[in-house]
Amino acid sequence: TWDDDDDGIWKPRRIPNPAYKGQWKRKKIKNPNYKGKWKIPWIDNPEFEDDPDLYVLKPLKYIGIEVWQR
Template identity: 70%
Template sequence: KPEGYDDIPKEIPDPDAKKPEDWDDEEDGEWTAPTIPNPEYKGPWKPKKIKNPNYKGKWKAPMIDNPDFKDDPDLYVYPSLRYVGIELWQVKSGTLFDNVLICDDPEYARKLAEETWGKQKNAEKAAFEEADNKRMQEV
C-alpha cells in the first residue's frame, strides 16, 4: 500500500467557493466552503491483481469407470421379505391396508387380486357405506 494512501480525503473544500457577501458570522455561524469530490481519491486501496500462471481452466470432476464394479443381477432380490413399511400422510383417518402383494408380474397380481380381494370388495364396500350412514345419522 502506498504511504499516505489512507490519509487522502474523499472530499475536499471547493477552492472556487467564495463566502457570500450577506453572510453574518454571528448570526449564521462560521462559514465553511462546500466540499467537492477529491480527484486524487481512488477509493479503498486494493492490491493490484495479476493473472494466475497456474490457472488450468474451470475445474471438472474427472469421471472414470470403477475398476472394482461387478454387476449383480440379484441385487434387488429379497428371499424372505416379511414386512412392508408404508409412509402415508393423510388428513382423514381410517385407511386400512391388508393383503399387500409385492411381485413383478402384473397378470399374476390381477389374478390373485380377483381370487382374494375381488370376492370381498362388494361386501367391504357395503359394510363401509353402512358404517358411514350410521355415523352420519348420529351427527
C-alpha cells in the first residue's frame, strides 16, 4: 500500500492523449427563423369567470377508509 510519509504524495501518471482537442463545446447552428426569446401570447377568454371559492373546502359529511389485507 502507498504511504504518504514514506513514499511521498501520490500523483497519478499522465498519459498523453493525441485525440484530445481541448475542452468540449457544443456546436452552434445559425437559425435564420429565430425571432428572439418566446413570449406568452395572452388571448382573451370571454367565457372565463373568476371563482373566489375555488379552493375553499366544503364541510365533510362522510369519511372513507380503505383497508387492505393480504
